[in-house]
Amino acid sequence: xxxxxxxxxxxxxxxxxxxxxxxxxxxxxxxxxxxxxxxxxxxxxxxxxxxxxxxxxxxxxxxxxxxxxxxxxxxxxxxxxxxxxxxxxxxxxxxxxxxxxxxxxxxxxxxxxxxxxxxxxxxxxxxxxxxxxxxxxxxxxxxxxxxxxxxxxxxxxxxxxxxxxxxxxxxxxxxxxxxxxxxxxxxxxxxxxxxxxxxxxxxxxxxxxxxxxxxxxxxxxxxxxxxxxxxxxxxxxxxxxxxxxxxxxxxxxxxxxxxxxxxxxxxxxxxxxxxxxxxxxxxxxxxxxxxxxx
Amino acid sequence: xxxxxxxxxxxxxxxxxxxxxxxxxxxxxxxxxxxxxxxxxxxxxxxxxxxxxxxxxxxxxxxxxxxxxxxxxxxxxxxxxxxxxxxxxxxxxxxxxxxxxxxxxxxxxxxxxxxxxxxxxxxxxxxxxxxxxxxxxxxxxxxxxxxxxxxxxxxxxxxxxxxxxxxxxxxxxxxxxxxxxxxxxxxxxxxxxxxxxxxxxxxxxxxxxxxxxxxxxxxxxxxxxxxxxxxxxxxxxxxxxxxxxxxxxxxxxxxxxxxxxxxxxxxxxxxxxxxxxxxxxxxxxxx
Numbered sequence: 001x002x003x004x005x006x007x008x009x010x011x012x013x014x015x016x017x018x019x020x021x022x023x024x025x026x027x028x029x030x031x032x033x034x035x036x037x038x039x040x041x042x043x044x045x046x047x048x049x050x051x052x053x054x055x056x057x058x059x060x061x062x063x064x065x066x067x068x069x070x071x072x073x074x075x076x077x078x079x080x081x082x083x084x085x086x087x088x089x090x091x092x093x094x095x096x097x098x099x100x101x102x103x104x105x106x107x108x109x110x111x112x113x114x115x116x117x118x119x120x121x122x123x124x125x126x127x128x129x130x131x132x133x134x135x136x137x138x139x140x141x142x143x144x145x146x147x148x149x150x151x152x153x154x155x156x157x158x159x160x161x162x163x164x165x166x167x168x169x170x171x172x173x174x175x176x177x178x179x180x181x182x183x184x185x186x187x188x189x190x191x192x193x194x195x196x197x198x199x200x201x202x203x204x205x206x207x208x209x210x211x212x213x214x215x216x217x218x219x220x221x222x223x224x225x226x227x228x229x230x231x232x233x234x235x236x237x238x239x240x241x242x243x244x245x246x247x248x249x250x251x252x253x254x255x256x257x258x259x260x261x262x263x264x265x266x267x268x269x270x271x272x273x274x275x276x277x278x279x280x281x282x283x284x285x286x287x288x289x290x291x292x293x294x
Numbered sequence: 295x296x297x298x299x300x301x302x303x304x305x306x307x308x309x310x311x312x313x314x315x316x317x318x319x320x321x322x323x324x325x326x327x328x329x330x331x332x333x334x335x336x337x338x339x340x341x342x343x344x345x346x347x348x349x350x351x352x353x354x355x356x357x358x359x360x361x362x363x364x365x366x367x368x369x370x371x372x373x374x375x376x377x378x379x380x381x382x383x384x385x386x387x388x389x390x391x392x393x394x395x396x397x398x399x400x401x402x403x404x405x406x407x408x409x410x411x412x413x414x415x416x417x418x419x420x421x422x423x424x425x426x427x428x429x430x431x432x433x434x435x436x437x438x439x440x441x442x443x444x445x446x447x448x449x450x451x452x453x454x455x456x457x458x459x460x461x462x463x464x465x466x467x468x469x470x471x472x473x474x475x476x477x478x479x480x481x482x483x484x485x486x487x488x489x490x491x492x493x494x495x496x497x498x499x500x501x502x503x504x505x506x507x508x509x510x511x512x513x514x515x516x517x518x519x520x521x522x523x524x525x526x527x528x529x530x531x532x533x534x535x536x537x538x539x540x541x542x543x544x545x546x547x548x549x550x551x552x553x554x555x556x557x558x559x560x561x562x563x564x565x566x567x568x569x570x571x572x573x574x575x576x577x578x579x580x581x
Contacts, residue, residue: 014484018399021392022415022455029452030418030426037429048432093323096316103317109567110324113331116563117556118513120531124538124552125330128337128545136333136350168326176571200312229422232515236535250424257428258520270425281420 090174181215374533465499
């Protein structure tokens with residue numbers, strides 16, 4: 001019996017040699033901090049010190065915090081606004097690029113560039129491009145006799161401008177996913193439709209749209225997750241201003257934690273964002289599963 | 295994606311309204327995509343007086359590299375660059391080592407909950423970093439890991455392991471099992487199979503994974519600005535952001551740093567576009 005017991009031992013340890021380090025890393029850097037975050041959120045905090053147990057009071061405080069509610073609405077506007085820009089633009093470009101005409105390779109490369117550079121650089125490029133005194137955009141506006149606009153500091157324009165920069169930065173991602181989805185549609189379907197005399201528009205509604213619906217769902221959920229948890233672009237572009245009118249929830253977590261050093265509030269908000277994000281992720285997985293079945 | 299653009303796009307199309315519109319949309323989008331980049335590039339080679347000239351001019355006359363010299367020789371940029379390269383190097387080494395072993399284990403060993411394990415690992419990539427940063431900072435401060443190369447690398451690695459694992463797993467599963475079985479009959483152990491047979495074959499996958507990790511680390515601002523505060527550990531995107539405070543309103547120098555902070559990524563993308571995009575699509579779709 002001894003050798004057999006020995007073999008079982010080895011076969012139990014052997015997988016750990018391969019998957020153990022990954023599990024350890026993810027437990028230490030991802031799982032443990034999330035659990036710790038939950039723990040902190042149930043306690044009083046002062047700077048990094050964790051005080052007495054306070055139950056759900058950090059969460060209740062969030063519920064009664066008008067600014068958090070406003071941040072939540074701004075977040076929804078930010079996510080939906082960005083989606084309604086990036087998804088149609090990405091889809092239109094993907095459909096055009098899928099025709100594979102001469103020169104499209106290089107045009108696709110140029111159209112993908114904004115997605116490659118960092119959020120920091122994107123924000124800084126647009127700060128300078130939209131500069132009220134020296135930027136080309138305001139110069140062009142002045143030619144149209146429109147007075148100088150300080151896009152980032154204007155209470156009406158700041159959020160739409162921020163969304164615009166975000167769309168500029170992220171539409172290539174949607175475009176690339178859609179293009180990959182379109183390339184799975186067999187050319188014969190379109191040829192058959194053309195023989196039957198279908199117009200470009202009816203081709204789009206009856207062939208393209210139904211066949212990339214799942215890719216679209218997947219892209220929408222992925223972009224939602226991405227927009228929902230974004231900090232850097234907003235932090236660098238507006239810093240949440242003017243008058244906190246562009247402060248989304250994730251930026252609020254950042255400020256609570258590393259500006260005001262209120263770790264209890266920051267952790268509670270962090271847990272809320274984590275849970276909402278997990279819900280979105282589950283939807284994403286469901287969508288992918290359904291896509292896999294088709 | 296099976297056929298490349300260059301082989302297919304060699305026949306000229308008939309000029310129709312739809313073709314003209316297609317080109318128009320692409321050219322307009324392309325112009326909008328690249329205009330802020332070109333404006334920054336132009337600003338970076340202007341003299342200080344040209345930078346603030348009104349009306350603004352697209353072309354510098356004459357171009358000068360003064361701003362770049364200032365950034366390279368008279369700013370902490372080289373230090374930020376060095377920090378970023380060190381952290382990227384550690385992260386790449388760590389992720390590739392850990393993820394390759396894990397991918398091999400999941401692809402080749404008879405594990406009971408193989409798919410559940412694979413799924414759980416992928417699920418961690420969905421955790422938003424901003425939710426983790428406040429508690430992580432507290433923990434790091436206690437362990438003395440804040441403001442260290444290792445601390446930063448661990449965070450980047452944790453967020454890159456799942457994608458790398460999926461990518462490498464695909465490459466491993468493409469290798470016929472018979473190759474390893476034959477080697478094992480010849481007396482190769484499991485581990486030797488991984489190091490001597492599988493490892494050399496999956497090199498292209500490892501290179502693709504390394505590039506994705508490099509881009510991730512290079513472009514990150516959020517983790518770096520939270521966990522590496524000191525001048526000695528500052529990463530390039532944070533250094534860029536803080537440079538505006540250092541130079542006041544000298545946009546020429548600021549844009550020179552901006553160009554330098556995006557150039558390596560743009561060059562990498564232009565030269566390895568197809569491979570990178572395939573990695574991205576695979577990572578996004580194989581959840």
